[in-house]
Amino acid sequence: MTDVIDAHDLRKQFASRGGPIEAVRGVSFAVSEGEIFGFLGPNGAGKTTTLRMLTTLLPIDSGSATVAGLDVAREPENVRKRIGYVSQLGGADDLATGRENLQLQGRLYGRENDYVAARVDELLTLLDLSSFADRRVKTYSGGQRRRLDVGLGIVHGPEVLFLDEPTTGLDPQNRANLWEHLRRLRERGTTILLTTHYLEEADALCDRVMIIDHGEIVAEGSPRELKREVVGDSVVLRVAEEGDGHERARALLTTAPFVSSVTQADDDQLRCYVEDGASALPELLRLLDSQRVGLRSISLSEPTLDDVFLAKTGRSLRDGGPAAREEVTA
Amino acid sequence: MKLARDTALLCRRSTLENLRNPVWLFVGFSTPLLYLALFTPLLKNIPYVGGTDVLDHFLPAILALLAWGSGTAMGFGTIFELQAGVVERFRVTPTSRLALLLGPLVSGLGWMFLFDLLLIGVGAAFGFHVHVAGLLVLGVLLGLFMLSMAGFSVAMALLTKEISSFAAVINGLNLPVLLLAGVLLPISIGPDWMKVLAHFNPLYYLVTAARSLGVGTFSGGATWQAFAVLVPLAAITLTWATRVYRRAVA
Ligand SMILES: Nc1ncnc2c1ncn2[C@@H]1O[C@H](COP(=O)(O)OP(=O)(O)OP(=O)(O)O)[C@@H](O)[C@H]1O
Ligand SMILES: [Mg+2]
Numbered sequence: 001m002t003d004v005i006d007a008h009d010l011r012k013q014f015a016s017r018g019g020p021i022e023a024v025r026g027v028s029f030a031v032s033e034g035e036i037f038g039f040l041g042p043n044g045a046g047k048t049t050t051l052r053m054l055t056t057l058l059p060i061d062s063g064s065a066t067v068a069g070l071d072v073a074r075e076p077e078n079v080r081k082r083i084g085y086v087s088q089l090g091g092a093d094d095l096a097t098g099r100e101n102l103q104l105q106g107r108l109y110g111r112e113n114d115y116v117a118a119r120v121d122e123l124l125t126l127l128d129l130s131s132f133a134d135r136r137v138k139t140y141s142g143g144q145r146r147r148l149d150v151g152l153g154i155v156h157g158p159e160v161l162f163l164d165e166p167t168t169g170l171d172p173q174n175r176a177n178l179w180e181h182l183r184r185l186r187e188r189g190t191t192i193l194l195t196t197h198y199l200e201e202a203d204a205l206c207d208r209v210m211i212i213d214h215g216e217i218v219a220e221g222s223p224r225e226l227k228r229e230v231v232g233d234s235v236v237l238r239v240a241e242e243g244d245g246h247e248r249a250r251a252l253l254t255t256a257p258f259v260s261s262v263t264q265a266d267d268d269q270l271r272c273y274v275e276d277g278a279s280a281l282p283e284l285l286r287l288l289d290s291q292r293v294g295l296r297s298i299s300l301s302e303p304t305l306d307d308v309f310l311a312k313t314g315r316s317l318r319d320g321g322p323a324a325r326e327e328v329t330a
Numbered sequence: 331m332k333l334a335r336d337t338a339l340l341c342r343r344s345t346l347e348n349l350r351n352p353v354w355l356f357v358g359f360s361t362p363l364l365y366l367a368l369f370t371p372l373l374k375n376i377p378y379v380g381g382t383d384v385l386d387h388f389l390p391a392i393l394a395l396l397a398w399g400s401g402t403a404m405g406f407g408t409i410f411e412l413q414a415g416v417v418e419r420f421r422v423t424p425t426s427r428l429a430l431l432l433g434p435l436v437s438g439l440g441w442m443f444l445f446d447l448l449l450i451g452v453g454a455a456f457g458f459h460v461h462v463a464g465l466l467v468l469g470v471l472l473g474l475f476m477l478s479m480a481g482f483s484v485a486m487a488l489l490t491k492e493i494s495s496f497a498a499v500i501n502g503l504n505l506p507v508l509l510l511a512g513v514l515l516p517i518s519i520g521p522d523w524m525k526v527l528a529h530f531n532p533l534y535y536l537v538t539a540a541r542s543l544g545v546g547t548f549s550g551g552a553t554w555q556a557f558a559v560l561v562p563l564a565a566i567t568l569t570w571a572t573r574v575y576r577r578a579v580a
Contacts, residue, residue, distance in 0.1 A: 055422055077424055085422040089415025093343070095350040107339050108423045110332070152419065
């Protein structure tokens, strides 16, 4: 398989009052044809900035990138013909109908009226937009609008589609629905690069994931590979008693030979990493029981991408800011 | 070819957007109309500038004012489209960069000429003497000035990126430019320092030329001076705006 996107040591700095911000600090990766590739990272990690460099919207400070075999800096016009980009904001015209938006977009890609009209009909069906295609966009629901945004990005049949947080703000049902549409696009041969801060999205939708933090790559691989790298399982427990029970449990577990590390999960939860959950759990219970630490709850979980992030950065993606928190309640 | 096609597509889009949200059009048109309705009666009673042909002097200046207003207002649309992600959606297509700028400008120019015609029609009903040749030449000057100000306004919008700083720039310019142009009262009745300052104001040249073209006078140098100032101004602001569009859009 050939690489459809190839990025080499991309860097981007922004000037600001408090000194320069290094938004992207040496990012390299490759995406093969027909892959769904995800950028996962907390707010301000540099996901949008990287995407905007790859889509010709932002000059590259240093490093280089090719998309669909073309150098982004040297041939921006040809790159634009072969990619689609859906920004975080979407940017459809609210006062126009969905169909009008798609038609204008198609014509801006230089296609003739007849071609565009046929293509728009095809897209309306593909993305389940037909029943409200002739309504003004401002009356659309969040999910309908996002599907239209995707339609605007693929009206010219691009080889590569860039999506910036395609499902942020959507409820789980709409999110799953959009995933289905993206998978269908992939089956038709489109390579997709998307950003997300939803762990579930990266896990369920992406063939490969790049975790990015503070403008640098933290880890890269298929979700399964990444999780396998974080050896073992994790046990999450909550201590029953008031007072120092929590601290005692923490001290006990930290020194236990079968526990590799202990971190604070939520306010009153502890997360222990163990090599093999099934055999560690009884030992762990026995140890706590022998020291009379009562438990309110305990659960064993296989590693998640959050564990990968935690293992690599010492922080949890989930406490990365308002947008990351939103996910917990979603 | 491609430039013309892309410009036409984007001009059509802007025009439709305006029709679907006509509040701006209404505001844009009612301002000069109110000036005409509420200021002409005052001028009539000032012997120095007034007299029987007051509309012949005042209406051309109001057309110049409308060119200033229509031009400088273009950036508000740009700010809105920047923040709604529309600008990025268009920039990532292979559309000509100049067309992205010109589309809305041409649409705005069309609206301005339509309002000019309406104002002249209303004015004529109240005694404005129509000199077709003079008004046609004035139309060229109005178009040049409107496009210059629109280019400036859009470029400022792209650089400031948010409504409050942008509005501060435009509003900050508004009053001095209008007062030093002699739109309401001719600068010729003011002190010398004012006459000197006015010569640094492009709108002053437009208003002066408008007053003389409005009564059908081509001689006297006002028209040529206006062309000499407004042609380079249009070239500079539009080049600058295109360059800003190419680069600084974020
Ligand atoms: N135009 C700009 N000017 C100045 N700083 C910027 C600009 N764009 C981005 N930044 C800064 O660069 C860093 C990376 O921003 P970026 O938008 O790429 O993050 P992100 O990963 O997309 O975050 P989010 O999940 O919140 O969308 C941030 O610190 C941001 O403040
Ligand atoms: Mg972002």
